[in-house]
Amino acid sequence: MTRRIPTIVKFQLCGTFLNSASAIIKLFIPLYLLGAYDLSFTTIGLCMAGYGAGCVVGAYAGGIISERLDIQWFTALCLLASGVVAFIMSYPPPILVVYFAIPLGGVFDGAFRPANLRGVMESAPLNSQFKVQGIYRVVFNSGVAVAGILAGSVGDGNYKFIFFLQFIFCCSGGLLILFCATTRSKASKQITTKLPFDESPIRSEETGTSPWRDRAFIIFIIGQLCALGIFDQMYGTLGFFLLDHVAANPNWIGYLLSVNAVLIVLFQLPVNRWIERNGVVNASRLGTVLLGTSFLFLNISDHLIWSVVTILFITAAELLLTPAWTMAVLNRSEGGERGKYLGIFSAAWLGHSLYGPAIGTWVYGSYGGFFLWWACACVALLVMLLHYSAIPLLWKRLDRVQTSPTEAGSTI
Known part of the structure; x- marks a missing residue:
């Protein structure tokens, strides 16, 4: 390969x-x-x-x-x-x-x-x-x-x-x-490989001439920021919860985060092949569901096994959402201003550390961990609503080409 x-x-x-x-x-x-x-x-x-x-x-x-x-x-x-x-x-x-x-x-x-x-x-x-x-x-x-x-x-x-x-x-x-x-x-020197579904890139009225005027993309970014706020709880408030309710020592927190990193290294390529076969839209929706339900397992019991299940669900969501969102943004940006699209996408990805820990620790300190996990599920539901139409719009040109007889057998 x-x-x-x-x-x-x-x-x-x-x-x-x-x-x-x-x-x-x-x-x-x-x-x-x-x-x-x-x-x-x-x-x-x-x-x-x-x-x-x-x-x-x-x-x-x-x-x-x-x-x-x-x-x-x-x-x-x-x-x-x-x-x-x-x-x-x-x-x-x-x-x-x-x-x-x-x-x-x-x-x-x-x-x-x-x-x-x-x-x-x-x-x-x-x-x-x-x-x-x-x-x-x-x-x-x-x-x-x-x-x-x-x-x-x-x-x-x-x-x-x-x-x-x-x-x-x-x-x-x-x-x-x-x-x-x-x-x-x-x-x-100038290698600019185009995605196969963009042989004739068209900047329609839907996308506009700038990512800031691309309504579907902006809605997607809002949903991305909400989802990343949920992800961020894995690095902060989850540790507080394990210490307060599960009586896990700090080593266990490190072990759980290591499991996340190792699973991504082992399974990202197979998951990407699954996304290639089943589609970016399906991967995004499934990943959002897994993310929304992940922290709810902590409300079942204070046994350590539920924190392991939570990490597995979060990791599965990350395996699905990261490539799906990346490919959707790459598709949307083909034909103009790709740098700006990827710049905004990356800035949102990096920027969650500016608000995720602050909001999470405030909710945890004010209302407790059990309330926070239900709040994360509600935010994930909001992400699902925002992305339900936005992701297909970002990816729709793939569907148009794949339905044509000449490209039906093409792969990405």
Whole structure:
């Protein structure tokens, strides 16, 4: 399978792995700020919010810039810039530099994601779109898993080494992509593989001329933000609930999150093949149902087995929704302003950390975990209503082509 993938895609995937592995640094920024500068918890929280805001701004800007610059050069420069920021942070600079460097690092990290996703998918063969998207997810989560292992092995307070490790990862990824971009042949310099259902892209009145005027896309993004707010409870309030009601020690929380990462690595490709056969719309609806019911199992009993079931359902939802939504947005954006579409999509994906934890912990503290899980189910119902018509509209051109006799046997 990998033999049919162009070399540039393989290099972009290497950059994806190294970028996600460098996420180790996000686990240690609060401890770094506390140990090196003795900042208050409020100031540390504002710094982390600045990093998250930088990611959101960078994601949107990166999508727009990817329409104007060579994607490989741009993603390489983003990785190299992230490495430079990490190198500066490895030698504790003045605190004013830190206040500037943390959001700037978020900008570069955020800008890399939509441009890199676009570079991977547009360079993939026509008959391997779903497979390549699945490989992208596996590579990304493998990098996150490596980051977790490294966090446990080097998390002994040696923050200088951790930042230097991020510098090595980011710069290695940037140099790899830069090497491929400078050595590829002129004939393959502009690879822009179109999805097979968009041979004659049409920007209708429904889609408009901009994603901001695309009603179906905006409704989809609102639903995406609601769904990601539910997902975010896995990383915050779920841990509180397990400690308060299940009497699980912190190790179990880590084990459950590890199960999520391992299952994605193992099953993303088979699930993508299922989506290819059964359709993006069906996958999105099934994934939303699984997400909405996942946390309700915690209301059944305080036995640890129900937290395991919850994680399995959340993971299944993630396996279905991530590729389905990505392919729907890629389809909708074919023919114009793909960078903006992916920029908004990625910004929404990264931005849930700005509101998910705050809303979840407030509801948990005010009304308790049992109420929060029912609230998550109600929000999932809202997502289902918003996406019920939006997803088919984003994906409708596929249905139109597949019904034609000449394309009935084509695959993606």
